[in-house]
Amino acid sequence: MNSLRKFVSSVKVLAVTLVLLLSFFSSAAMADEATCIVRGPITIENGSFDYSKTRDVNEFTVRSAIVSLPVGESGTIDSIKITGPDGKPELGCPTVKDVKNGTDLIPACGGPVVLKTGETIYAAKGSDFGPNGNIKSFKITLCDDFS
Incomplete structure (x- = not known):
C-alpha cells in the first residue's frame, strides 16, 4: 500500500509539471515569426x-x-x-x-x-x-x- 501511495503521489507531481510546461510553451507562445x-x-x-x-x-x-x-x-x-x-x-x-x-x-x-x-x-x-x-x-x- 505504501508503494501505491508513492506511485500516485509521483503521478500527481508529474501531471502538475506537465500542465505547467504546456501552459508556458503553448503553440501561440512558440510561433516562429510574425506575419x-x-x-x-x-x-x-x-x-x-x-x-x-x-x-x-x-x-x-x-x-x-x-x-x-x-x-x-x-x-x-x-x-x-x-x-x-x-x-x-x-x-x-x-x-x-x-x-x-x-x-x-x-x-x-x-x-x-x-x-x-x-x-x-x-x-x-x-x-x-x-x-x-x-x-x-x-x-x-x-x-x-x-x-
Whole structure:
C-alpha cells in the first residue's frame, strides 16, 4: 500500500509539471515569426513620393509599421491611408516628421488597427526626404507583432 501511495503521489507531481510546461510553451507562445506585409520598394524622387497599391488581404492586425530607409536618410510622411473592402478608412495617419530607418509609425497613427478581409487600398505620400533625395529602396513593413 505504501508503494501505491508513492506511485500516485509521483503521478500527481508529474501531471502538475506537465500542465505547467504546456501552459508556458503553448503553440501561440512558440510561433516562429510574425506575419508581415511589406509595402515597397517605393521610389523617392527629388525628396518625395506618392504611392498607392490595391491588394487582397486576410484579416490582419497591424501592430507595427516599420520604416526601412538607407542609413542617414530621413523625411516626412505626409499621409498614410488604408481603405478597407467596404470603402471605409481602416487607418489614417497624420503628418509624421523626421522619419528615418527603424521608425515605427503606428504610435503616431493612433495605435494598432485591424484590416478586414478583402480588397484593401494602401496609399501613402511623403516629402522632404534627404540628404540624397533619390531613394529606390524605401519600404514600410506592416507586422502583427510589436517590432
